[in-house]
Amino acid sequence: xxxxxxxxxxxxxxxxxxxxRLLTAAGVETVAEAHNLPDAIHKARKFNPDIVIxxxxxxxxxxxxxxxxxxxxxxxxPILYLGADPDTLYADxxxxxxxxxxxxxxxxxxxxxxxxxxxxxxxxxxSRSTLGRNDRRAQQDTLxxxxxxxxx
Numbered sequence: 001x002x003x004x005x006x007x008x009x010x011x012x013x014x015x016x017x018x019x020x021r022l023l024t025a026a027g028v029e030t031v032a033e034a035h036n037l038p039d040a041i042h043k044a045r046k047f048n049p050d051i052v053i054x055x056x057x058x059x060x061x062x063x064x065x066x067x068x069x070x071x072x073x074x075x076x077x078p079i080l081y082l083g084a085d086p087d088t089l090y091a092d093x094x095x096x097x098x099x100x101x102x103x104x105x106x107x108x109x110x111x112x113x114x115x116x117x118x119x120x121x122x123x124x125x126x127s128r129s130t131l132g133r134n135d136r137r138a139q140q141d142t143l144x145x146x147x148x149x150x151x152x
Contacts, residue, residue, distance in 0.1 A: 004120065005031045007047060009040040009066070010055035010082070015105075019053060022108070026116050037061040037069065044074060051119060056083040056094065064097040071098025078119060082108065 006028050008019045013035075020030045031047040034040035037058055044052065052074065058066050070079055081099035083090055084106075091102040103111045 003050075004028045004116070005047070005050045006053055007031060007040065007044055007049040007051070008033045008053045009035075009037075009058070010053075011035045011058055012055075015055065019108075022112055023053075023116075026113060028116060037066050040066070041069065041073065044070065044077075049077065051078050051080060053080045053082065054099075056081055056090075064094065067094060067097045067099055080115060 004027075006023055008016050008023075008030055010016050010019065010033075016033045016035075020033070023030055028051075031049050032043040034043050037060055040052075040054075052070055054066055054070060056067075061069075067079065067081055070077070078100040079098060081094045081102045082105050083094065083102060084104065086104035086107065091104075094102045101115050103115065
């Protein structure tokens with residue numbers, strides 16, 4: 001991945017470490033990590049990441065609050081929302097609240113790389129791409145966003 005910089009937000013250190021390893025293997029630099037919403041907002045403003053990877057269950061911020069906060073303060077930054085549930089209803093709610101992409105944590109190994117490839121392609125200067133440049137709906141359209149659910 002060409003110079004992509006990520007902010008990882010998850011309350012569990014083991015998850016942050018695993019995400020950092022996956023991102024590093026994909027050539028993405030982790031510029032900061034946070035374990036709660038106030039720290040995440042501070043680091044987002046300080047480091048201005050190219051992508052925010054946000055856990056769906058931060059203990060200090062219920063529901064979709066963290067997602068909505070990031071969609072508001074960083075409207076042009078793609079947000080990868082990590083949920084525990086592959087349920088498409090939950091994923092749809094996350095996308096409507098401002099996520100650019102939703103992946104269930106159990107599918108992270110198989111779905112992170114395709115997402116990063118799409119993100120890199122969108123940021124490569126392709127004139128048809130709007131990721132990171134226009135509104136979130138256009139970003140979702142560019143990535144052909146859909147909930148990731150490989151379960152029956």
